[in-house]
Amino acid sequence: MKTSNELIHPNLNSSRRDFLRNASLLSGGLIIALSLPACHRAVPPSKMAGSSQPSAWLRIGTDNKITIIVDRSEMGQGVYTTLPMLIAEELELPLSAINIEAAPVGAHYVNDLAGGQLTGGSTSTRDAWEKLRIAGAQARMVLIEAASRRLGAPATTLWVKDGYIHGAGDARLTFGDVAELAATLPLPSPKEVVLKKTASFELIGKGAARLDSPSKIDGSAEFGIDVKLRGMKYAALIQSPVLGGTVQSVDSTEAVGMPGVVKILTVGQGSGVLVVATHYWQALKARDALKIVWSPGARLNVSNATIRAGLKAASSGNGLSARKDGDALAVLKSAPHTLSATYELPLLAHATLEPMNCTADVQASRCDVYVGTQVQQMAQEVAAHAAGMKPDQVRIHTTLLGGGFGRRLETDFIPAAVEGSKALGAPVKVIWTREDDMTHDTYRPPAYDQIVAGLAANGDIDAIHIKITSPSVTARLFPSPDSNEVDSFAVEAAANYLYDVPNIFVEYVQHEVGIDVGYWRSVSHALNCFVVESFMDELAHSRGVDPVEYRRQLLKKQPRALRVLNEAASRADWGKTEKGHFLGVSVMEGYGSYLAQVADISLDASGKMKIHRVVCVVDCGIKVNPKIVESQVFGGIVFGLSAALWGDIHIEGGEVKQANFDTYRVLRMSETPQIDVHLLDSTETPGGMGEPSTALVAPAVANALFAATRKRLRTLPFAGQIAIA
Amino acid sequence: MIKLNINGGELEADMSADTPLLWALRDHLGMTGTKFGCGKGLCGACTVHLDDQPVRSCSVSVGDAVGHKIRTIEGLSVDRSHPVQKAWLEIDVPQCGYCQSGQIMAATALLATNPSPTDADIDSAMSGNICRCGTYPRIRAAIHRAAELSREATAK
Known part of the structure; x- marks a missing residue:
C-alpha cells in the first residue's frame, strides 16, 4: 500500500523553468545557450525591469537536447506550437525533437507590437513571424559554420536537414556535436540571413499537431493552480463585496483556531484578508468563519442604472476623433435622409475556467513567482513591490494558463501570494474561488454607441458618424501622457470601417463608470463590430437591398473583405435558404485578418431561436498552422456567442451580482451550433487569429434574427429579448 | 486518516471527512490532473469516476467516497493509450x-x-x-x- 500525504512534483521544487541556472545539472553535459538578440525596439525603462536572466530562444545541449524558449504565454491559442514551428522551419528541425520552456523576464522577449513582454492583441505570430524565422536561420548558419570547421569542409558543401548537419559522403553531425563550438562563433547579422521562400516551407502551412496536447490529455500539464513547492501552504483570499472596499476590522477569533490554519493577515493595502492553511479546504472553511467589517469606499453607489445613465449623458458631449475622412458632420446636416440608431453593450466577465491564482516563494534576497500571466514584466514589478524588493530579485515562472482572454493581463491576483509568503517565510499558493473570480474581475467595458448615416436622394451613403461612448481600459493599464490621445483599443472595428463612404467620422467619448474595466478577447472589436455590422444591415433593409449584395457594392475597393464575404455567402447558401431558416451576415477586418460570418437560425412555433450553423470564412494571410487557426475560429465563435446570448454582469450597490456559472451562463456543448470554418489560401503576411472571430457572431445572429422577426435587437445580450432554444 | 481506493490502489491521507474529493486528490494526494473550476458542480472540470459513474469531485466528500472505486485522469492509462x-x-x-x-x-x-x-x-x-x-x-x-x-x- 502506498501512503501519499505530500507528493512533491519532482521537477517543480527546483523549477524546471529556471532552466539556465540549473541547465548543467539537468543535462549532465555542457549546455550552450545560443543567445539570439532580436532587433527589438527599446522598452520604456519603467516597463522594462532589469533582469539577470540570460535571453535566448534556443538552447542546444552537447547531448543534442534542443530546447526552444517561448516568450509568449500559452493560453490555448497555440503559441507553444506555432512559435517553435517558425524557428524549426528555418533550422530544418523536426517538431518531435523540440522541448519547450517558458521564457523568463528578459529584454529579448519583448513583443515589438505590444511594447512589452506581453501576450495579447493577437500579436504573437505577427511579432514572431520574421523575428523567429531569422533566429532559426541564424542558428542554422552558425551550426553549419561550426560543422564546417569540425569537418574541414567548406560551409557551402554542408546543409541542414531533419535535425542533422549533412555533408559530402556520409558526413553527418548532430546539432549537439557542434553546439559547443558554435557558441564561440559570432552569429551572422540578421541582414546576412536569407529566409526560405514560401514554396519551400515544410512546417508552415501544415497542420502539425500541438506540442502541448499530450500533457493536456493525461492530467500532467501544469497550470498555475497545479504548482507545488516543498513546504508550500495554501491560502484563500477574501475581498470586499463592494468593489474597491477595504477592511475596517477583522474578527478572526473563531477562524484562527480552526484545523490547519497557520496565519491570517490583511493584505493588499487593506483590500483583502488572506487565510493561510496547510490545505486549501481548511483555508476556505476558516475564511467562512471570519467576521469582517468592510469600509465600502467610493463604489457603493455604482449600479447598472448609474453606469447606463452616465454613459448616455456622456454620449451627448463631444469626444475625440478616431478617424475623420471628409466632413461627415457637415454632410449629415444637409443630408436629404438620415438613418440613426443607438446600441448598448453590457459589462462582461472573462470567466477563464482556471480561476485566478498565484504561488510565491519569498526568500531573503529573492522571490520566485509561479503564475499564469500574460504580462511577465508587469507581474515582476507588482511582485517586487509587494515583496519590498527590486524587480531583478523577482523571477517570474510562467505556467500554462487555463484561459487568458485578457484577464491575465491584470496582475491583481499576484500581491497577496507574495505578501503571504513573505509573512510566513514559506511558499504560499493563493487560489481564488469561482465566486472571487467572477465578482472581482476587470469587466469588459460597457458602451453606449450612436451611429448615424447621411443618405443621398438615391440612397447612397454620403456620410457616417460612429460615436462610441465607453470607459477606457488603456487609460488605467497603460496611461498616455497625452489626454487628447484616443484609446485605440476602444475604437477598433469602427476606426477601420471598411465600406466605401466618402465622409466618415469615428468619435470616441471616454466616460469612466466607476469600476475597473479590462481587455476582453477581441477587445473593442466585439463591441464595435456589433454596432457597425448591425447598422450596415439596417441600412441595407432600409433600402430594400439584400444585406450581402449591399455590402458587396460598398466593398469593391476592399478585395480581401469582398472575397471572404462572397465565399461565406456561397458556403452558407445565401439566398437559397431552407424554409423556416434565416441568415445573417457580418464582415470585419481585425488584427490584419479578414473574416466573414453567416449565422443560420430558425424560430420554433413558440418563437424560440435556435442557431443551427455559423459559417466563418477567413483570410488571415499565410496560415502558420491551419489546424490551430481553425481551433481559434471555433473558440472565438463559442466565446462570442456566450456573450451575445447571455453575457451580462450586473452591479448593484457596487457589488457584482453574478458569482458562478449558474448566474453567469456560458455556452455548453448542446447549445453550440455547427461551426463551418473555411480558411482561404493567401500569400499575405500572417494576421492575428486568436481573437477576431469572437467579434462577428453577435451581429451575424442579430441580423439573422431581424430577417426572421423584423425586430432589431440593438442591445446585448439577446436573452430577455428573445427566447433561446 | 482516510483511506481511498484510487486508480486501483489504496491511498490514505490525514484529512477531515468533509474535505471534497477534489481537494483531497489535488492537495493531499498530489494528483492535480483533476481541476477546480467552480466548486459547485456547475462546470465539470473536476469530473472523476466513482464506481464507473462520472461525478463532480468538488461536490463529493471524501467521507462519502470511502469504500468506492475512484478513477481519475491519471488512472485512465499509463501511456495515453485509452x-x-x-x-x-x-x-x-x-x-x-x-x-x-x-x-x-x-x-x-x-x-x-x-x-x-x-x-x-x-x-x-x-x-x-x-x-x-x-x-x-x-x-x-x-x-x-x-x-x-x-x-x-x-x-x-
Whole structure:
C-alpha cells in the first residue's frame, strides 16, 4: 500500500523553468545557450525591469537536447506550437525533437507590437513571424559554420536537414556535436540571413499537431493552480463585496483556531484578508468563519442604472476623433435622409475556467513567482513591490494558463501570494474561488454607441458618424501622457470601417463608470463590430437591398473583405435558404485578418431561436498552422456567442451580482451550433487569429434574427429579448 | 486518516471527512490532473469516476467516497493509450487544456455505457462540462472517433 500525504512534483521544487541556472545539472553535459538578440525596439525603462536572466530562444545541449524558449504565454491559442514551428522551419528541425520552456523576464522577449513582454492583441505570430524565422536561420548558419570547421569542409558543401548537419559522403553531425563550438562563433547579422521562400516551407502551412496536447490529455500539464513547492501552504483570499472596499476590522477569533490554519493577515493595502492553511479546504472553511467589517469606499453607489445613465449623458458631449475622412458632420446636416440608431453593450466577465491564482516563494534576497500571466514584466514589478524588493530579485515562472482572454493581463491576483509568503517565510499558493473570480474581475467595458448615416436622394451613403461612448481600459493599464490621445483599443472595428463612404467620422467619448474595466478577447472589436455590422444591415433593409449584395457594392475597393464575404455567402447558401431558416451576415477586418460570418437560425412555433450553423470564412494571410487557426475560429465563435446570448454582469450597490456559472451562463456543448470554418489560401503576411472571430457572431445572429422577426435587437445580450432554444 | 481506493490502489491521507474529493486528490494526494473550476458542480472540470459513474469531485466528500472505486485522469492509462486519449490526440482537441481532464472523464464514462453515441447522446452527456476555449466541435468529433477506435479494438 502506498501512503501519499505530500507528493512533491519532482521537477517543480527546483523549477524546471529556471532552466539556465540549473541547465548543467539537468543535462549532465555542457549546455550552450545560443543567445539570439532580436532587433527589438527599446522598452520604456519603467516597463522594462532589469533582469539577470540570460535571453535566448534556443538552447542546444552537447547531448543534442534542443530546447526552444517561448516568450509568449500559452493560453490555448497555440503559441507553444506555432512559435517553435517558425524557428524549426528555418533550422530544418523536426517538431518531435523540440522541448519547450517558458521564457523568463528578459529584454529579448519583448513583443515589438505590444511594447512589452506581453501576450495579447493577437500579436504573437505577427511579432514572431520574421523575428523567429531569422533566429532559426541564424542558428542554422552558425551550426553549419561550426560543422564546417569540425569537418574541414567548406560551409557551402554542408546543409541542414531533419535535425542533422549533412555533408559530402556520409558526413553527418548532430546539432549537439557542434553546439559547443558554435557558441564561440559570432552569429551572422540578421541582414546576412536569407529566409526560405514560401514554396519551400515544410512546417508552415501544415497542420502539425500541438506540442502541448499530450500533457493536456493525461492530467500532467501544469497550470498555475497545479504548482507545488516543498513546504508550500495554501491560502484563500477574501475581498470586499463592494468593489474597491477595504477592511475596517477583522474578527478572526473563531477562524484562527480552526484545523490547519497557520496565519491570517490583511493584505493588499487593506483590500483583502488572506487565510493561510496547510490545505486549501481548511483555508476556505476558516475564511467562512471570519467576521469582517468592510469600509465600502467610493463604489457603493455604482449600479447598472448609474453606469447606463452616465454613459448616455456622456454620449451627448463631444469626444475625440478616431478617424475623420471628409466632413461627415457637415454632410449629415444637409443630408436629404438620415438613418440613426443607438446600441448598448453590457459589462462582461472573462470567466477563464482556471480561476485566478498565484504561488510565491519569498526568500531573503529573492522571490520566485509561479503564475499564469500574460504580462511577465508587469507581474515582476507588482511582485517586487509587494515583496519590498527590486524587480531583478523577482523571477517570474510562467505556467500554462487555463484561459487568458485578457484577464491575465491584470496582475491583481499576484500581491497577496507574495505578501503571504513573505509573512510566513514559506511558499504560499493563493487560489481564488469561482465566486472571487467572477465578482472581482476587470469587466469588459460597457458602451453606449450612436451611429448615424447621411443618405443621398438615391440612397447612397454620403456620410457616417460612429460615436462610441465607453470607459477606457488603456487609460488605467497603460496611461498616455497625452489626454487628447484616443484609446485605440476602444475604437477598433469602427476606426477601420471598411465600406466605401466618402465622409466618415469615428468619435470616441471616454466616460469612466466607476469600476475597473479590462481587455476582453477581441477587445473593442466585439463591441464595435456589433454596432457597425448591425447598422450596415439596417441600412441595407432600409433600402430594400439584400444585406450581402449591399455590402458587396460598398466593398469593391476592399478585395480581401469582398472575397471572404462572397465565399461565406456561397458556403452558407445565401439566398437559397431552407424554409423556416434565416441568415445573417457580418464582415470585419481585425488584427490584419479578414473574416466573414453567416449565422443560420430558425424560430420554433413558440418563437424560440435556435442557431443551427455559423459559417466563418477567413483570410488571415499565410496560415502558420491551419489546424490551430481553425481551433481559434471555433473558440472565438463559442466565446462570442456566450456573450451575445447571455453575457451580462450586473452591479448593484457596487457589488457584482453574478458569482458562478449558474448566474453567469456560458455556452455548453448542446447549445453550440455547427461551426463551418473555411480558411482561404493567401500569400499575405500572417494576421492575428486568436481573437477576431469572437467579434462577428453577435451581429451575424442579430441580423439573422431581424430577417426572421423584423425586430432589431440593438442591445446585448439577446436573452430577455428573445427566447433561446 | 482516510483511506481511498484510487486508480486501483489504496491511498490514505490525514484529512477531515468533509474535505471534497477534489481537494483531497489535488492537495493531499498530489494528483492535480483533476481541476477546480467552480466548486459547485456547475462546470465539470473536476469530473472523476466513482464506481464507473462520472461525478463532480468538488461536490463529493471524501467521507462519502470511502469504500468506492475512484478513477481519475491519471488512472485512465499509463501511456495515453485509452481510446479516448488517442482520439483526443488525433483530433488535437485541447486548447488551453484546463477543462480537458474533466471532458475526457465524462467522455470515457459515456462510452463505457454507450459505445456508439449519437450527437444527441454526446450533447446530453457532455453538457455539464464547460469549455471556455470552445473545443466543443472537436470534442464531439473526438468522441465519435474514440467510439470507432474502441469498436475496431473489440473487432480484432
